[in-house]
Amino acid sequence: MKMQILPHQERFRSRIAFGLGAILGIGLMIGERGYIGDTWRLYSEDILFLTVQHIQLVLVSSGLAILVGVPVGIMLSRPRMQRYSEAVLQVFNIGTTIPTLALLALSITLLGIGFVPAVFGLWAATLLPIVRNVFQGLRSVPDYLKEAATGMGMTPLHILRSVELPNALFVIFAGIRTAVAVNVGTVPLAFLIGGGGLGELIFTGIDLNEMQMLMAGAIPVALLSIAADWILAKAQYWLIPRGVNPLRN
Amino acid sequence: MxxxxxxxxxxxxxxxxxxxxxxxxxxxxxxxxxxxxxxxxxxxxxxxxxxxxxxxxxxxxxxxxxxxxxxxxxxxxxxxxxxxxxxxxxxxxxxxxxxxxxxxxxxxxxxxxxxxxxxxxxxxxxxxxxxxxxxxxxxxxxxxxxxxxxxxxxxxxxxxxxxxxxxxxxxxxxxxxxxxxxxxxxxxxxxxxxxxxxxxxxxxxxxxxxxxxxxxxxxxxxxxxxxxxxxxxxxxxxxxxxxxxxxxxxxLLQVQDVMFGDQVRVMARDDLEKARGLMREVGHKNIVMVGPRGRARGYLHLNDILDSTGKVEEHYQGLPATVNIRDDLRSAVSKMFRHDTTWLVCVDDEGFFKGSITQRAISHALGATYRDSDVATGAAAEAL
Amino acid sequence: METLVFIGQNLDVIAERTVQHVSIVGVAIGLAILTGVPIGILITLNARAASIVLYVAAIIITIPSIALFGLMIPILSLIGQGVGYLPAVIAVLLYSQLPIIRNTYTAISNVDPALREAARGLGMTPSQRLRRVEIPLAIPVVMAGVRIAVVMNIGITAIAAYIGAGGLGVFIARGISQSDPRQLITGALFVSLLAIVSDYFLMWLQRRLTPASSSSRAAGPSELG
Missing domain, CATH: 3.40.50.300 (P-loop containing nucleotide triphosphate hydrolases)
Known part of the structure; x- marks a missing residue:
């Protein structure tokens, strides 16, 4: 999903995220006897442990997806692969349509229960948008830029490094941002296939009809997701050079 | 290369x-x-x-x-x-x-x-x-x-x-x-x-x-x-x-390629008689008046001074326009049309009188080809 | 093979759960269009309101679905609807807001100013302009937003099986808890097929609704679990 995000909206988003964080913080501090404070006393150990596990799942699976997705996307965009590219794009469009729960279910049938199948399922769900955006980003670099580069005496490797990748960076990063959003949204489901994470508190809370346990999972999950998106939005703004970053002028 | x-x-x-x-x-x-x-x-x-x-x-x-x-x-x-x-x-x-x-x-x-x-x-x-x-x-x-x-x-x-x-x-x-x-x-x-x-x-x-x-x-x-x-x-x-x-x-052509250089001229203090004599001598109906150091100042037309006497400075008319010798012919023609004239005085960057250019000379130059561009023929000079 | 047998024996259950699934998504998306499109049109009048609305919608879509279900349970429990059909519909309704509002907003505010000028020149009032020019031009883009929302929410509705909403997700949930690969694969297969078929159907519909001369600027489908 390519979102057109205007800079002032970016600032606004960070303000909302900050506001939510502040509310939680205040709730934790002054709500010793309140609902949140109560929940925190009951579940703080679980929350901390599962949050670490949750973040591990995100980092490992999306890290692996980036490590694999970017080179695969680059390979698919090379002229040699041109005649497969339409078919590949179709496959990737279908792939990104498959619900993530279905991907996790298929992962179980292949690899069983545990951390590895969880990471694999998350990795697959994250991989497709990354490959798709790397591929589309590189293909959308105008031909005349490549022609100018070739005409000036750059080798194909030079062109990839100094022209294609830098100019596709914004689209690539948008893909990574979307992919990580998918990943973070799916990680709570990892508990279902034995991968751990904060989903444990949510699903167990639903099963046991235990509202506080449910909240102890749902609130941190929501906050983590918003924080992850905020961090990536900031990274997208600051890491991508001004010349090719439509958010900065 | x-x-x-x-x-x-x-x-x-x-x-x-x-x-x-x-x-x-x-x-x-x-x-x-x-x-x-x-x-x-x-x-x-x-x-x-x-x-x-x-x-x-x-x-x-x-x-x-x-x-x-x-x-x-x-x-x-x-x-x-x-x-x-x-x-x-x-x-x-x-x-x-x-x-x-x-x-x-x-x-x-x-x-x-x-x-x-x-x-x-x-x-x-x-x-x-x-x-x-x-x-x-x-x-x-x-x-x-x-x-x-x-x-x-x-x-x-x-x-x-x-x-x-x-x-x-x-x-x-x-x-x-x-x-x-x-x-x-x-x-x-x-x-x-x-x-x-x-x-x-x-x-x-x-x-x-x-x-x-x-x-x-x-x-x-x-x-x-x-x-x-x-x-x-x-x-x-x-x-x-x-x-x-x-x-x-x-x-493609500059004024200096087509103009007639080394034209006769008069000064403000000259007698009209001298001007008439020069015009008859070269067969032109106009003559340019220059300043003390040779800048183009004005001109006399033969018909206007046929029966007059006195000095050039009492009878000359201002130049409607001049054209730089390095301008292209396009701007020269444009100036001729704008001022409804068939000839223009050509000057250099400092305004010194260098020659004159006529419509006939231009059309003749266009009719000719580049190699025989020796266009300053007598026929083309008639309008002067 | 076992799975095929299972599918053959349970066609009626599959059909029933597919209908449940489609009903949740369909009702919620219908409501989302009824709310999102007017909101998208209204916020074209005020840039500040637009950025606030779009950002609240963006924050909502960032929250993982199971967390959103979880957050809604205590609230909806107050009216005795903590689990089941209602929270699923509400979640889908909320998640659909961003793509639908954003695409409506983008489409209306991107209508060629020359066209708007021409419409005014022809003597149309603002509401006539909206009805006769801006909305018809915006339809393909809005449809693209609907398509994104539908595909995304077929996946989210699958997860709603865990809060007792029914649908094809039930196969997956039971498959996991009973360690039954037949149910797992059946669920994964049919929910994926439903998403793919809907995507293609809506893409076809989107093309039908796009005047031949103008092309839609909309993004493709997305997938936020």
């Missing part, structure tokens, strides 16, 4: 057929000249240009650049030694203007401080302040500014040869004329050997030392702009150059 010999390109079409994009093209661009490859779209001009730096593989034929057979050179090294400018400009959006200009020097492994200094000098050459522009990104520049950077980027590594593919095609007409003028001024100093693709006849006439006209992959005529306009080789070229091709030649 650039020499093509029986250069051909055959494209295979998906249907199994083939298209001849360039057919046995032979031509030579001498050192320091601008050759414009001109023709309608699909005529093979761009294909020919791109074969020179190997962006398009030639099917057969030979290309020499700076005396070397390009078949014996590594294409990548070859391209680094040839400046290349494209219509879309192709500045890299991810690089600052400085880095864009230094692309080829960096590829060649030049010293960074040296190439960065040169980038600044080149920007000054096209009237862009290095202090402002070096660190900017392409998207922060106007189209015309980008185009200037595109040209100096091709000059950065000081290549002897430049290939330009409709380099000013994407700019509005006013800016285009300014950039063309700037470029021609640069070229008088740099003396690069340039192959330049254009589909604009007026641009070709303005820029070219030689024009190569293409049609269906065939080089139809290769001549100087004036020869081309004066003697198109066939009907296609004549119609491509347009009905007004004779008028187009007006911008």
């Amino acid at each position: 650039i020499k093509l010999e029986k250069l051909s390109k055959v494209f295979e079409t998906p249907g199994g057929g083939s298209v001849i994009a360039a057919d046995q093209v032979s031509m030579e661009v001498p050192e320091g000249e601008i050759c414009v490859l001109l023709g309608p779209s699909g005529c093979g001009k761009t294909t020919t240009l791109k074969m020179i730096n190997g962006l398009i593989q030639k099917t057969s034929g030979k290309i020499w650049v700076a005396g070397c057979d390009t078949d014996e050179q590594d294409p990548v090294q070859l391209r680094r030694s040839i400046g290349y400018v494209i219509q879309q400009i192709g500045l890299f959006p991810n690089m600052t203007i400085e880095d864009n200009i230094c692309v080829v020097p960096d590829l060649l492994g030049w010293d960074k401080t040296k190439s960065r200094r040169r980038a600044g000098e080149l920007l000054e050459l096209v009237n862009l302040d290095p202090g402002i522009f070096l660190k900017r990104y392409p998207k922060e520049l106007s189209g015309g500014q980008q185009q200037r950077v595109g040209v100096i980027r091709a000059l950065a590594a000081d290549p002897p040869v430049l290939l330009m593919d409709e380099p000013f095609g994407a700019i509005d007409p006013i800016n285009r004329a300014v950039i063309q003028d700037e470029f021609l001024k640069m070229q008088t100093e740099l003396r690069k050997t340039i192959a330049f693709v254009s589909h604009d006849i007026d641009e070709a006439i303005k820029m070219a030392d030689k024009i190569a006209i293409f049609k269906d992959g065939v080089l139809e005529q290769y001549d100087s702009p004036d020869d081309l306009l004066a003697r198109p080789a066939n009907d296609f070229i004549a119609s491509f150059l347009g009905q007004d091709r004779t008028l187009k030649r007006l911008s």
Whole structure:
């Protein structure tokens, strides 16, 4: 999903995220006897442990997806692969349509229960948008830029490094941002296939009809997701050079 | 400097057929000249240009650049030694203007401080302040500014040869004329050997030392702009150059090529009698009055002073207009029409009287061809 | 093979759960269009309101679905609807807001100013302009937003099986808890097929609704679990 995000909206988003964080913080501090404070006393150990596990799942699976997705996307965009590219794009469009729960279910049938199948399922769900955006980003670099580069005496490797990748960076990063959003949204489901994470508190809370346990999972999950998106939005703004970053002028 | 010999390109079409994009093209661009490859779209001009730096593989034929057979050179090294400018400009959006200009020097492994200094000098050459522009990104520049950077980027590594593919095609007409003028001024100093693709006849006439006209992959005529306009080789070229091709030649000739120099003159203090005598002597009906150091001040018409007496200063009329000897004939004709006159006084930059020019002389010059351009014949001088 | 047998024996259950699934998504998306499109049109009048609305919607879509279900349970429990059909519909409704509002907003505010000028020149009132010019031009883009929302929410509705909403997700949930690969694969297969078929159907519909001369600027489908 390519979102057109205007800079002032970016600032606004960070303000909302900050506001939510502040509310939680205040709730934790002054709500010793309140609902949140109560929940925190009951579940703080679980929350901390599962949050670490949750973040591990995100980092490992999306890290692996980036490590694999970017080179695969680059390979698919090379002229040699041109005649497969339409078919590949179709496959990737279908792939990104498959619900993530279905991907996790298929992962179980292949690899069983545990951390590895969880990471694999998350990795697959994250991989497709990354490959798709790397591929589309590189293909959308105008031909005349490549022609100018070739005409000036750059080798194909030079062109990839100094022209294609830098100019596709914004689209690539948008893909990574979307992919990580998918990943973070799916990680709570990892508990279902034995991968751990904060989903444990949510699903167990639903099963046991235990509202506080449910909240102890749902609130941190929501906050983590918003924080992850905020961090990536900031990274997208600051890491991508001004010349090719439509958010900065 | 650039020499093509029986250069051909055959494209295979998906249907199994083939298209001849360039057919046995032979031509030579001498050192320091601008050759414009001109023709309608699909005529093979761009294909020919791109074969020179190997962006398009030639099917057969030979290309020499700076005396070397390009078949014996590594294409990548070859391209680094040839400046290349494209219509879309192709500045890299991810690089600052400085880095864009230094692309080829960096590829060649030049010293960074040296190439960065040169980038600044080149920007000054096209009237862009290095202090402002070096660190900017392409998207922060106007189209015309980008185009200037595109040209100096091709000059950065000081290549002897430049290939330009409709380099000013994407700019509005006013800016285009300014950039063309700037470029021609640069070229008088740099003396690069340039192959330049254009589909604009007026641009070709303005820029070219030689024009190569293409049609269906065939080089139809290769001549100087004036020869081309004066003697198109066939009907296609004549119609491509347009009905007004004779008028187009007006911008190729300067006033000093056509004017009558060493004209008789009078001074303010001279008697009218002397003026009448001079006019009768040379057979002209007008005479120019000059100031003490020779600047054109006014004129006398023979019929006005036939029976008058006195000094020239009591009877002269002001000049409606003068024309600089280095103006082209186009502006001279324009001034004649504007002031409803058939002759103009020609002056140099300081206003000194250098001669005069008549409509007859101009039309005679256009009727003649370049080689026998000895146009100052007696017949043409009649109007004076 | 076992799975094929299972599918053959349970066609009626599959059909029933597919209908449940489609009903949740269909009702919620219908409501989302009824709310999102007017909101998208209204916020074209005020840039500040637009950025606030779009950002609240963006924050909502960032929250993982199971967390959103979890957050809604205590609230909806107050009216005795903590689990089941209602929270699923509400979640889908909320998640659909961003793509639908954003695409409506983008489409209306991107209508060629020359067209707007021409409409005014013809003497149309603002509401006539909206009805006759801006909305018809915006339909393909809005449809693209609907398509994104539908595909995304077919996946989210699958997860809603865990809060007792029914649908094809039930096969997956039971498959996991009973370690039954037949149910797992059946669920994964049919929910994926439903998403793919809907995507293609809506793409076809989007093309049908796009005037031949104008092309939609919309993004493709997305997938936020």
